[in-house]
Amino acid sequence: MIRLQRIRDKAIAGLRRKMPIPLFLLVSLLVILLARDLAARRDNPNPNPVAYLGAGGVPEVVLKENQVxxxxxxxxxxxxPIEFLVDTGAVDVAMPYMVAQTLGLTLQPGGVSKTGNGDVRTWVARLESVDVGGLVAYNLSATILPNMQGDQVLLGMAYLRRMELVLRGGEMILRPYSGE
Incomplete structure (x- = not known):
């Protein structure tokens, strides 16, 4: 282990001697940015979903699962723009209170929701539209959870019940539900 550290230290020292400091800093910054971008793609492998025409001319969005x-x-x-976590166990589109404020939603008292962490008082709101890659659903219910952390929104059944879902090989395919 110590030998590997010495080799690494010698390699870095050699780079510093051969490379001017501004260039070394630029290369270091690029490596950091690349690593950060790769980590973000690992968490959200679908940053820009787009609907394509699938079989029968029906639009579909293909989502890849992340590493977990x-x-x-x-x-x-x-x-x-919002980051969604697809959650078939959520009845509505569920979001933290801070996200609802950012969206400028009009909140109404909602009652109590049962969550994995126990009972939680909630607010409710109506969403004009929810769009994933061009598959848009209108007039959806949302549950606002005051204790929910972060800025990720749970994409629940209020949206998903309007879609056909196909799970296959680490992918989720969303298509508008035709009701047939």
Missing amino acids: SQYVTTGRINGT
């Missing part, structure tokens, strides 16, 4: 087998994607609520 969750489906995370970027979409829009009322035109504002």
